[in-house]
Amino acid sequence: MMLPDPTLASIGYPVTIKNVNASNCTVASLGGGLIDGAATQTLTQWAKAGYITDGTQWLSV
Numbered sequence: 692m693m694l695p696d697p698t699l700a701s702i703g704y705p706v707t708i709k710n711v712n713a714s715n716c717t718v719a720s721l722g723g724g725l726i727d728g729a730a731t732q733t734l735t736q737w738a739k740a741g742y743i744t745d746g747t748q749w750l751s752v
Contacts, residue, residue: 696722697744706749709739724748 692708697720710716716734718726725748726732732751734740742749 692716692718694718694720694724694726694742694749695744696720697724697748698722698746700744702744702746704744705752706742707739708734708742710734710736712736720749727751 694706699722708716708718713736715736718732718734718740719730720726726742727750728748732740741752743752744750
């Protein structure tokens with residue numbers, strides 16, 4: 692799953708992802724943005740995560 696480029700989204704822009712697949716889902720950001728300082732984040736089956744952008748990267752909420 693790809694998050695939008697954090698530099699192109701408005702500061703505070705929210706995104707919620709829920710993994711409904713039977714396997715793990717890798718979340719990454721377009722444009723090379725980071726997620727809490729990491730290149731990717733993994734969600735297990737049925738896990739969900741919320742993110743907001745600070746204009747440079749994605750932050751988990």
